[in-house]
Amino acid sequence: MPRATTVPAIAPLPYPGDRAASPRAARCAGTVGWGRGVRGQGAGARDRACELRAWATGAGETLRVARRRGARRGGAGVPCGRGQGAERAEECAPTACRCRTLRPMPATGLYIHLPFCRSRCAYCDFTVVPLAGGGDRVAAYFGALHRQLGQLASQFPGPLATLYLGGGTPSALDPGQVVRLLDEVHTLFGLKAGAEVTVEVNPGDGATPFIREVAGAGVNRLSIGAQSFDDVELTRLGRRHTVAEIYQTLAAAAAAGIDNLSLDLMVGLPGQDAARVAANVAAAAATGVPHLSAYLLHLEESVPMARQVRAGRLLLPAEGAVAEQYRTLHRAAAAAGLVAYELSNFARPGAEARHNLGYWQCRPCLAAGTGAHGMALLDDGCGWERWANETDLDRFLAAIAGGGDGIVSRDRVTGATARGEWTMLRLRLAAGVARAELAGRFGAGAVGWLERALAPYRGRGWVAESPAGWRLTVEGWLFSDTLFCDLFE
Ligand code: SF4
Incomplete structure (x- = not known):
């Protein structure tokens, strides 16, 4: 009660x-x-993705x-x-x-985590792996992913309805490596006709050639980490990109023939007010993207932006102001024809994120890579098992190299x-x-x-x-x- x-x-x-x-x-x-949700996936490890996971x-x-x-x-x-x-x-x-077994049904989704970033944003406390000088580790990671995917495919045969590559910054990686990974997934699981295949992209940093390459490998949806249409806000966040690069990324997607696009926005930023939130939503909607995700800034004590706030160099909006920003977000999205289908997600009808809907609708989803969480239904259909992969890259690599499955915890929910x-x-x-x-x-x-x-x-x-x-x-x-x-x- x-x-x-x-x-x-x-x-x-x-x-x-x-x-x-x-x-x-x-x-x-x-x-x-409100639910400090996901960008791209609902079953994420805390370091799985950008922003507020x-x-x-x-x-x-x-x-x-x-x-x-x-x-x-x-x-x-x-x-x-x-x-x-x-x-x-x-x-x-x-x-x-424990009497129950996992239902041997084809998984509906697969999430693959790619934890590498070029630099750390000012608000990020995730377990990000620096890309600089880490070529050998990246190659080792893709090898470990290959082995873990093989293990999963032997237990949960496809075909998949959705595939999601998140990070980290997948678009900062060598597109050839990502294309080979996509090919492996096709070979191991197969994809249903019309399957949704999403990759997270951050503007700038080689996003344009990356998009061109992965579009040719079957990617048909991009989740773009825009965060703001204000260069001052982007600088405060420590993002590597500018507003101009957001538009360049959208143009690259259009040139590659990908029109199923989502933009991430952040709310509750230092110095932000409801008018700024409305302006960001209007700018995002004006690009014509069919999907928006908007999340509240959350700061762990250890991140650089939190230290700036404590030192009085940045001022966060008060709770009442954040509440008004959330209401404004919903009003502005609705005015632009973007329907709130989830508390942090807005879409034109038919453009809802099918992969994420799977999490919210408790559909099974496999997970590969550091910190990723998977879920499979129990055989009576009224409960499920979740599992979590090792978060630390070196321990994950060692576990897979030693013949293990890289999973550190299992949790039956009944x-x-x-x-x-x-x-x-x-x-x-x-x-x-x-x-x-x-x-x-x-x-x-x-x-x-x-x-x-x-x-x-x-x-x-x-x-x-x-x-x-x-x-x-x-x-x-x-x-x-x-x-x-x-x-x-
Ligand atoms: S792009 Fe920034 S917020 Fe996203 S995972 Fe990398 S460092 Fe963190």
């Missing part, structure tokens, strides 16, 4: 350094915070909060009896259900935990939770559970209910970290 909650207060923090000094401290206290699934941070607050997890390997019926989620929890995670992921989506699907997956009792859990939030305007189910409003998304925290305590 949800605990009693106070009405969320959006109050400016005492001094701007608070957000950098303790960015998570207020998350369960009713302050703003979550730890586990697309709702990684909210799940971690929920778990810290007491959400039940699978325990020791005790057979669960595969409880069926109205309350089977409760019947299964909290055992780990019973009430699976029900909670599935529900949180669905509430990230504009489509929300369908009663029939919830009942079909977790039993009829799950409908009453969610009705009771969401009841305190309907009066606040955070939840919209219909005969078909529930969804969060923009205000609900704005406070989604708090809501999920309360909901699944």
Whole structure:
């Protein structure tokens, strides 16, 4: 049952350094915070991708909060009896259900992590591997990927519906190496007709020839790390590119025949206000791209930008201002015809990121490379297993070279935990939770559970209910970290 909650207060923090000094401290206290989601993939390691990546699934941070607050997890390997019926989620929890096996079904997606970057951005705390002088390590990494992909293909045959190459900065690599990697995936798994094949690209740094090469190898979607259409903001972020290079990258994509494009934007930047957010969205939409992702800046204490904030050289917007930026983001995107289909993602109809939708819809996804997280369904269909690869490059290379699988942890998610995670992921989506699907997956009792859990939030305007189910409003998304925290305590 949800605990009693106070009405969320959006109050400016005492001094701007608070957000950098303790960015998570207020998350369960009713302050703003939405899923610090993914660029390109929902099941990422913290170092998987650019900008604001979550730890586990697309709702990684909210799940971690929920778990810290007491959400039940699978325990020791005790057979669960595969409880069926109205309350089977409760019947299964909290055992780990080791009796179940992974369903031998073709994986729907594959994520491959390429952790190399030319330099570190001012806000980045990911485990980035410097590209300079690291040619041998890059070659060794591609060799390790080849072996890990072979292991995965022997267990989970294709064909794949989606393939995603993220980083790091994949576009900073030798395009020939990336093309050979794509060829290997084709050979090992195959791709379904019309499969979505995405590569992350950062503007500048040789992006134009890279795009030309990978387009010829079947890449049909680019996720472009624009972040801002303001050179001052880009400089503050420590990005290597300029606004002009964003346009050059878009032109290169058009020349290569790739029109399924996504631009990343960041919100809550030092010195940013709602007008700047609206201007960034308008500039991005004016390029004609069919997809935008927009994430809130999050600073770990150790990163250079956080030190600048603590020293008073940069001023972060207050919580109330960030909340207004989020509302502005949604208004500006809607005005440009970009529909919010997820709390941080906007698309023209039909241009939603199919790979990421797979994470939010709990579809299985394989993962290769450092820090990547995979997921496969258990054979009863109501739970799943997640696994995480080694994050450190040298340890990953050593593990694979030694004949290992490079995986450092496995986590079976069943019973009430699976029900909670599935529900949180669905509430990230504009489509929300369908009663029939919830009942079909977790039993009829799950409908009453969610009705009771969401009841305190309907009066606040955070939840919209219909005969078909529930969804969060923009205000609900704005406070989604708090809501999920309360909901699944
Ligand atoms: S491009 Fe910047 S933010 Fe992205 S992983 Fe590399 S250093 Fe980090």
